Amino acid sequence: MADVKVYLSHGGGVNSWALYLYLIEQGEVPGQDFEAVFVDHGTDWPETYEYLNIMMEKGYPVTVLKPEYGGFEILYDYCQRWSVIPSRIPGMRWCTQNFKVESLKAYYKPPCIEYIGFDVGEKNRMTGVIGKVGVEQDFPLITAEIDRGGCEEIIRRYNLPVPPRSKCYICPFQTRTEWVELKRTHPDLFCKATKLEKLINERRSAAGKEPVYFRDIPLETLVKPKTRRERAKVEQIQLLDADYDMPPCRCGL
Helix, strand or coil, X not given: CCCCEEEEEECCCHHHHHHHHHHHHCCCCECCCEEEEEECCCCECHXXXXXXXXXXXXXXXXXXXXXXXXXXXXXXXXXXXXXXXXXXXXXXXXXXXXXXHHHHHHXXXXXXXXXXXXXXXXXXXXXXXXXXXXXXXXXXXXXXXXXXXXXXXXXXXXXXXXXXXXXXXXXXXXXXXXXXXXXXXXXXXXXXXXXXXXXXXXXXXXXXXXXXCCECECHHHHHCCCCHHHHHXXXXXXXXXXXXXXXXXXXXX
């Protein structure tokens, strides 16, 4: 097994960084015993890129790949060209598959091992991972019975701030609170998301199709409802957010 290459599928979030640091604690050397690989599809929140750059400057190497799907490197540009938004249907996350997973598969050189940062509270997600022939998936955090809180503790042991949850700014799994935060902290990106939503629905309307939204209603209404009916709908969405237990996609580790 000494000649088998080991990769860490790095999503840029809490679990990925915790796994990275945990491996170091176990005596593994980044760049020597394992290679962390992050796929940059250009549509993550800025904080994810900022944290990644800070960690790399501190001496934690990460290989950054650019995806290529349908002639596009940037997920947003692909959605704009083909009038689609990422799917909210479980098992149909084409965005993650085509702009993250496929790039990792193409980069890996079998036979090899892929470390994935699911924590012990996400054991059920293991069965949904589809690998590549010659690539063995390993889940060190689950083996070590480390949960999300344990991941955060590992990061704090290195006197590092806990990174934000990695996510795309056009991810339909964002809660209403996250959309409001996006508008407050990154109004330019919120504007891009609303423009994409409007563009898609203009084209769908011209084709006689029903509108589609990131969260059941237009984003502008979601963050700032004006009528009683709109406020009632937003309250329903917030209740759904509170009860919804859908795990993040692999890019949101």
